[in-house]
Amino acid sequence: MKRIISFVFMLVFVVALVGCGGEKPKAQEDKKEPAAKEKLKVAFIYVGPVGDGGWSYAHDQGRKYLEQQMPDVETSYIESVPEGADSERVLTELVEKGNKIIFATSFGYMDSVIKVAQKYPDVKFLHCSGYKTAENVGTYFGRMYQARYLTGIIAGKTTKSNTIGYVAAFPIPEVIRGINAFTLGVRSVNPNAKVKVVWTNTWYDPAAEKEAAKSLLEAGADVITQHQDTPGPQQAAEEKGKFSIGYNSDMSKMAPKAVMTSAVWNWGPYYVETVKAIKEGTWKSSQYWGPMSDKIVDLAPYGPMVPEDVKKLVEAKKQEILEGKFDVFTGPIKDQTGKERVAAGQKMTDAEMLSFDWFVEGVDGTIPK
Known part of the structure; x- marks a missing residue:
């Protein structure tokens, strides 16, 4: 009797299963993990x-x-x-x-x-x-020329020898534009100062950059800045007890006694x-x-050697730049020969700034061909 009951039970179960199309109970369905979204x-x-x-x-x-x-x-x-x-x-x-x-x-x-x-x-x-x-x-x-101008104000107020050294990479418009903006900032507060340029023809060569800065210090510069990729020039200035202005990132950690600020990228x-x-x-x-x-360009925090009156001067000019009340390359602007290149009240166009191939008055150096 037990065998007959078992057989009947199994037969009913099979018929039911076939009638349902052989579907699995939902609880037993295969669980597939969602595919991870490709980054x-x-x-x-x-x-x-x-x-x-x-x-x-x-x-x-x-x-x-x-x-x-x-x-x-x-x-x-x-x-x-x-x-x-x-x-x-x-x-x-x-x-x-x-x-x-x-x-x-x-x-x-x-x-x-x-x-x-x-x-x-x-x-x-x-x-x-x-x-x-x-x-x-x-x-x-x-x-970046906007930040360069502001750092030039600090350099112009700091120098005692009226000679500021600029270690430059390659003579392309970007670098020339930065040198000119910096020099205009310097001369806005110190018309007697000059910016002496030395070319390294490299973006990244710590030794060459440092040696270039040393040559500028030996030539009488008491403030060093740069368009280079390492803090070598900053370290050269610190070793000589002089001041410097960094570039690209805040370089104060590399030469804390020398770096007054840095023109930085964000x-x-x-x-x-x-x-x-x-x-x-x-x-x-x-x-x-x-x-x-x-905010793609800015100034790093000031070093402790920068006087309060100089900070206030820089911040006031920075605010004018932020509000669009002041443009760095607004005439009158003369070149090294004393020839007027930008008339009073006239602003250089982007196309003109992007093709800079001449130095402003106050730069001591030449542009290699």
Whole structure:
């Protein structure tokens, strides 16, 4: 009897199962984990090491800020990439690795960016400090000359010898523009001061930069500034008991007794805004040149050696710049020969500033051809 009952029970169960189409109870259905959303890959290439304490370091701080603000983005970087053919190879490798946005952070990468961008129209390229664009290539920079002018006021008020040293990388418009803005700031408070320029023809060479600063100190400079990527010139000034003004990032930690302030970059917000626009499909190729009011350029905190009256003078002029009441390259402006290049009340256009190939009055130096 037990066997018959068991057989009948099993038969009923099988018929029921077949009638239901063989479906599994919901509790026993296979549980599939949702696929992890693939992160947007963004890459950066740097002309120097991220530990240079200057240009590449500042860009890498911006990259880290981007990752912090956008967890759905995965970033990577390659440092110490020479300008020229090597950069074309590296850019190509980054695209092949799946990067959809690439930030090329040095002027000399410009032609390589344009070449690679033509081959990969679905990838967006952003080139720092250049002037060539394409449908998938934009340029970006900040009006660092505004911060340079302000640091020039500090230097002009500080110098006792009336000789200020400027260690400069390459004679391109970007660097010449910075030297001119700095000199105009110096001369606005000290018409007798001159800015002596030495070229190194390198972006990153700590030893060469430091030696250039030493030569300027030996020539009588008692304040040193630079358009270079390391704090070598700052350290040279400190070793001689003189003052200095840093560039790219706050260099006071490297030479605390010398650094009065630094003209600094803040790339992070720009990187976040740009990546968001590309993700949302609203990005269009453009030539961004952000002012100080965008906070892409600024001054680092003042060192203890900067007097209060000088701080107030600088802050007042900074406020005029922020409010658009003052423009650095407003005439009258003369060149080294005393010839008037910008008439009184006239403002230089962006095109003119981006093609600077002459020094203002007060610069002691030449522009190599």
